[in-house]
Amino acid sequence: MESVTMRIQDVVPVVPQGGLWALDKVALSVGNQQLLDWCAARCGGSRSWRHRKWAEARDLLALSQIAPRFKVREMDLRETFRALALLRVPVPCTPDAHGQLRVERLALLGITYVEEAVYEPQPGYGFVTVLEPSGVWHPNVATHPAQAVCLGPKLPAGILVKELVLSTYGALSMQSVQMDERAAEGVLNAEAALWWQQRMDLVPLSRTPFLSPGD
Numbered sequence: 001m002e003s004v005t006m007r008i009q010d011v012v013p014v015v016p017q018g019g020l021w022a023l024d025k026v027a028l029s030v031g032n033q034q035l036l037d038w039c040a041a042r043c044g045g046s047r048s049w050r051h052r053k054w055a056e057a058r059d060l061l062a063l064s065q066i067a068p069r070f071k072v073r074e075m076d077l078r079e080t081f082r083a084l085a086l087l088r089v090p091v092p093c094t095p096d097a098h099g100q101l102r103v104e105r106l107a108l109l110g111i112t113y114v115e116e117a118v119y120e121p122q123p124g125y126g127f128v129t130v131l132e133p134s135g136v137w138h139p140n141v142a143t144h145p146a147q148a149v150c151l152g153p154k155l156p157a158g159i160l161v162k163e164l165v166l167s168t169y170g171a172l173s174m175q176s177v178q179m180d181e182r183a184a185e186g187v188l189n190a191e192a193a194l195w196w197q198q199r200m201d202l203v204p205l206s207r208t209p210f211l212s213p214g215d
Contacts, residue, residue, distance in 0.1 A: 015066045015211060020162060026062035035075060036061055043077040049115050053077045056113065056161040060085075063162050068213045070165060073108075081113035081161070084131075089172045090205035094135040095195070101137070103205065107172060108132040113161055122159075124152035125188065128168050139179055139193035140171055140186060150178075150188050166210055174204040 016025040028036065036057055043050045057075055060083060064072045069088035076082040087109055093102040110129040116122065130136050130147040140150045151167040170176040178186035179193055187193050196203065 023062040032061040039077045083111040104133045125150040142188040173206040
């Protein structure tokens with residue numbers, strides 16, 4: 001994927017009045033504006049699809065400025081909307097030989113948004129993949145061929161990318177999780193679901209809201 005890497009600059013997070021629903025009021029930093037302009041110049045598709053991808057990209061960059069725990073690394077708008085992002089969140093990983101859960105504190109996410117998602121509901125596992133760390137131990141995260149995160153049985157048409165980020169934070173931190181291994185949709189790792197059912201005292205891994213700077 002041809003893309004440009006954003007140089008993360010020191011930006012003081014300021015949440016606009018209206019919060020996450022007023023990201024268009026956030027003035028982008030120089031680095032973020034350069035990344036947006038670079039992507040926009042290479043944005044393909046119909047006029048409506050190009051506009052939608054630009055709007056989603058701008059919102060995602062604005063979100064990265066007001067949320068200390070979220071940073072965009074790369075974006076590609078040429079065809080499908082794609083982004084790489086870092087999310088500071090507790091990530092449960094495969095227990096060690098003694099059954100002790102390992103918890104990482106940072107996730108590298110691959111975000112994919114196809115044009116069809118604007119018009120039609122999509123499977124909940126079709127948007128976000130955990131690229132790092134490996135060995136995620138979570139009922140709603142697949143183990144192969146990739147660590148897809150299931151955010152629900154079906155996600156509504158036109159869902160916003162920022163909503164995908166918020167839902168991913170809720171899922172990985174286990175503030176929202178499907179534990180029933182018999183569920184036909186939602187649970188992608190039945191073994192992990194059974195393991196967690198016996199350790200509900202560990203859930204959630206964090207109660208910290210998404211916009212809070214602390215863990």
